[in-house]
Amino acid sequence: MTTTAVPADHLRLRERKKLRTRRALVDAALELFTERGFEATTLDDLCAAVEVSKRTFFRNFAGKEDVALTPAQDMWAAFLDELERREPDAGRPVMEMVQDCLLAAVGRMTAGDWARQVRLGELLAARTPSMGAYGLHLCDRTTREALAILRRRLDLGGVDDLRARLVLDLLVAAWRGALKSWASLPGEPASGDLTACLRAAFAAIPGCLTLTAAPKA
Amino acid sequence: MTTTAVPADHLRLRERKKLRTRRALVDAALELFTERGFEATTLDDLCAAVEVSKRTFFRNFAGKEDVALTPAQDMWAAFLDELERREPDAGRPVMEMVQDCLLAAVGRMTAGDWARQVRLGELLAARTPSMGAYGLHLCDRTTREALAILRRRLDLGGVDDLRARLVLDLLVAAWRGALKSWASLPGEPASGDLTACLRAAFAAIPGCLTLTAAPKA
DNA sequence: CACGGCCATGCCACTCGGTGGCATGTGCCA
DNA sequence: TGGCACATGCCACCGAGTGGCATGGCCGTG
Structure with a gap:
């Protein structure tokens, strides 16, 4: 199981989709946190930006930090x-x-x-x-x-x-x-x-x- | 059960009262956290044990930790x-x-x-x-x-x-x-x-x- | 001694992070 | 093609932490 470091094209479609939302969350989070500030950015903001439910966010990450x-x-x-x-x-x-x-x-x-x-x-x-x-x-x-x-x-x-x-x-x-x-x-x-x-x-x-x-x- | 570094008897009554609730909170917190566990203990539990409002807890400490x-x-x-x-x-x-x-x-x-x-x-x-x-x-x-x-x-x-x-x-x-x-x-x-x-x-x-x-x- | 100001506290309502349960849809495999 | 597994969405809920406002007790001044 390659962690998240490499693109890993040889994955199932399911896994690739999951990985894509994961990356989208990281990208959007860093963007929003840097622009508006960490505490000023709500999890709902972030999830709305990526069009993902809060529930799936917590299936991918341990928390906002x-x-x-x-x-x-x-x-x-x-x-x-x-x-x-x-x-x-x-x-x-x-x-x-x-x-x-x-x-x-x-x-x-x-x-x-x-x-x-x-x-x-x-x-x-x-x-x-x-x-x-x-x-x-x-x-x-x-x-x-x-x-x-x-x-x-x-x-x-x-x-x-x-x-x-x-x-x-x-x-x-x-x-x-x-x-x-x-x-x-x-x-x-x-x-x-x-x-x-x-x-x-x-x-x-x-x-x-x-x-x-x-x-x- | 003294907690803080110095007794400091030369304080105003007001300050002494404040210090006393502070110490009571520390004592009770360590007791409760150790007994029931940190996350299992609610702030309301702690405040109820010391007979203090949640608001004053946060005037004395930055948080549960x-x-x-x-x-x-x-x-x-x-x-x-x-x-x-x-x-x-x-x-x-x-x-x-x-x-x-x-x-x-x-x-x-x-x-x-x-x-x-x-x-x-x-x-x-x-x-x-x-x-x-x-x-x-x-x-x-x-x-x-x-x-x-x-x-x-x-x-x-x-x-x-x-x-x-x-x-x-x-x-x-x-x-x-x-x-x-x-x-x-x-x-x-x-x-x-x-x-x-x-x-x-x-x-x-x-x-x-x-x-x-x-x-x- | 009395008054007025100050400061800690209590109470209340609110936001937001984080979790559990359950239904649903979609990729996967036989 | 049908069933299975899994990721997701939705919803309700709990608890941490904050702001505002009223209150009551401590304290210095007249």
Whole structure:
């Protein structure tokens, strides 16, 4: 079952129809939320715009916040997939491995307007508390799933060893920092620019343990 | 059953009354949510138990999730206060300084049942998605405020330098790990045990950059 | 001590997010 | 072609959260 990332032409008509309304909902939601604001846009507005009943909306999405963060979730799904597939290298720090997986996941997001949509979602999340909270919740869920994959595939310590969890939290922190910088770039940055921001964020990681600072005047 | 950080006897009668209903709401909420479950408990139930109108509930708290995480928020408030007061040491890593502040903040939480209430809140957040999301949101807000304080008091790099942000995210990650372990301890762990969990989490931080792992059979 | 202002509260009506049940239509397969 | 499964639409309902307005108790001033 391919998630939602790819067009997937080899589907039954039924599934394609369902997928089409799903995408129409995401498109319309990001458009309306960006224009009128998140809370100012009613679910009825959105459903009316797509000509869909409220009931089917909730069969496709967990809630109002969910639909706007679908592009980001697609990326995280690809990340988990990378984590599952990647050949482990015993001598290499886990930190580097998960960074590679994240970069690869972003590289996989080739759908035409993925970059634009994930950016709109980020800008909305930055100014809407409930969306921000839901986005954090998604990141947290992903880190838990990623941790489960790592523990299944690698020989990490006991469950009381926090290091693997910290690795993933640090990865997510770098991702959020990179996403924020990238979304604030002028114009309409492409996913290549996001990769660059991500690399810069990764480069900042080693320095955070030793960072010192002088008091200001 | 005191809840908030300071007793503050030197308040007007009006303020004391307000504070008392606030505490009664927190107490009753944690009790009811733990007994019947978060979503199974209606706001009307809670308000009826405290004999307060729904309207005044919302004058004291941002929502249903908010009231149950008040004890945790009190701790974060103390943390920000420590961050504000602490004498900076130019030669010492920022990471160590913020760790000290967090330990000090926990040490300040001397109210009788703070430990019990923060533990109940954590257990609820672990099994209630909306509460988990709200808790993450609170952590995020705190890191932003902490970052603002650090940038005001210390000479950190430009705003594009992610290192300070990563320091705080790592601190929060360690806190969450420690809190989770602590809340799962058998019996009714005290705040001293929380301090111990925190120290253990801090000790795990340096190893996360270099962690390697062999693939499993 | 009395008055007037202020502030928290209570009550009421309303919007909107989210859910369950049931009927219907349409793709799918034998 | 007929029956099955599934997605959808419609409807009624619950509960969270908000705004407005009246009330009553706390508080400073004369």
